[in-house]
Amino acid sequence: MLLTFPIVVIRVNPIEKVIEWRWRNMALAGVGSFILSFVWRALLTWKERRGRVGACSVPDADTGVTHAASPAIAARPFEESRLYRPALGAAALFALVFPFIFSSYQTNIMTTALIYVMLGLGLNIVVGLAGLLNLGYVAFYAVGAYSYALLNHHFGLGFWTALPVGALLSALFAILLGFPVLRLRGDYLAIVTLGFGEIIRLILENWNDFSFGPSGISNIPRPGLFGIALSIHEATVYLYFLMIALCLFTIFVVKRLRDSRIGRAWIALREDEVACEAMGIDKTLTKLTAFVLGAIWAGMGGVIFAAKTTFINPASFTFMESAMILSIVVLGGMGSILGVILGAFLLILTPEYLRAFSAYRMLLFGTTMVLMMLFRPQGIVTNIRRVYRFAAKGKGDAPAQA
């Protein structure tokens, strides 16, 4: 640990020709890393101790991420329906009155956050449930956004037609990409999707005849409401409610999917591929389903994004966007729906209200991802694993894994 201090310290200096010795930064970095190293050690010991406690109560606690029955999360506030119902009601009420008490700027931000909720939930299927690391998620988002923009530009297709078309196109791309790659080990998928994301962006940037290059496409119409002309404010509010509805739909679908046969297959596949194949689950097909479903949501998100901003260009679809959606999922808790929603609001709304720190945003994302993996791999809200109990046996606590 001590070895790194000089690096952090001396790192901060020159700009060509004029050497700028920033001694003040040096002092700050020195003090900062000194304190941080203590925090670091404390965290490590805390983790170790917690690991030991966990190992006592749960026999196989060293296996990792998705442990249902850790004592630290015994008090699950969200499972208690007594607490859960009023909280849900309050949230619904808040969501309903939100656009009428806040300005349309706030509503806009909220809509953005809701888009990310949707994207996060979509990626959650891929990363959280099926355990496939998709680093090019933004590519499918871009496919959705561009398919609406281009279809509208050339053929004058409306929002409601473009929504399924965008989703289908994304799904098509996902099948084309996923089919060869998903047969391989998981790590390859990460790098191939990363590459795919870059390819899509580069093509959009360079193929001027097709995508209008870096200047993007403007004047994309907002979604219509049975042909009623809406003012800008009304359109914002309308889009907001549309987004709420779509998010609810997404939550419903993801929840049903998670508890379905295929959802359980995804989770099982994430935990142990070999055992899963032995149980007769088609590995490639199951993974492909997850991958494609995730892409469909990204495509829909893209269409809505295009409709909301009325202007898109390739700069909106960089790797950083993928990284942000991924950190939403990681921060919120992989596999957990509520966690992803909270994560999205946290990561999207916090930077909006803390503009002063916007330069440090990505730095914090990176740090968050590392720290979450190290100290709380299950995320803010732990995904509660359905545990099936055998009734009326003496030690009936044996978790029959889903």
Next chain:
Amino acid sequence: MNYFLELLIGGLTRGSIYALIALGYTMVYGILELINFAHGEIYMIGAFTALIVASVLTMNGMTGVSVLILATVVAVIYASAYGYTVEKIAYQPLRKAPRLSPLISAIGMSIFLQNYVLLAQTSDFLPFPSLIPSLPFMEPYAHIIGSAELIIIVTTAVVTVTLTLLIKFTRLGKAMRATSQDRNMAMLVGVNVNRVISNTFIIGSALAAIGGVLIASHVGRINFSIGFIAGIKAFTAAVLGGIGSIPGAVLGGLVLGWTESFATGYVSSDYEDVFAFCLLVLILIFRPAGLLGRSAAQKV
């Protein structure tokens, strides 16, 4: 014909750099089965350190080869220290975690390092002094191969041979091979696995730093995001050659370099990066074990 030769040499130079970075990926993957996403960032940090040291030295009146050598040495030391630290912080505590965790932590680390340099330095492209001197005896061939290119190619060759010898014949090399075959067994026979892994990261980072210095003084400008694309391409090279194999990484680097060079020379320069990714996807479809790799059965 001259054009062809030019492209050939250009591809060879490019490929050598990819190979240098790919070696780090391959070594880490061989031992930990982990894609070290932060590796490209280490390379970028190496280049930045060299830039800083070189400009400080030049300003204090030093010139010529000594600047190059000093800058490279400092860059290698710094990058190694970074590689070591990254491993200690982001990967070592996750040795026993599920596969996805270190991967995500690696991406986090990569984003962190990128933005760290962005904030500590600048977001602009910085001009990098061309440190490599022009050799007088190369004069007659200068229209085909510049001395910078020659030095890059020779350095890569020397480094690769040294690395191969190191892994074949030294104690450390033996320990590394043992660890990559079976970590628990290596522990049982008295190999300090953690130290071996740290050493692997140090060596890999040092190679990346050498690559960083060389390519930065060849291309002439750097910024905080060069590591990202170089990292992906080097990974492509490593996969192309068969990940985990050292000659494979070099071969993969060269093939990738030539592909890019000829594709940009004869087809179009707009899609330079696209070719690399397409190559990656194609190789994964048709020969997932890589050119020189053996397809291993998955251990249960």
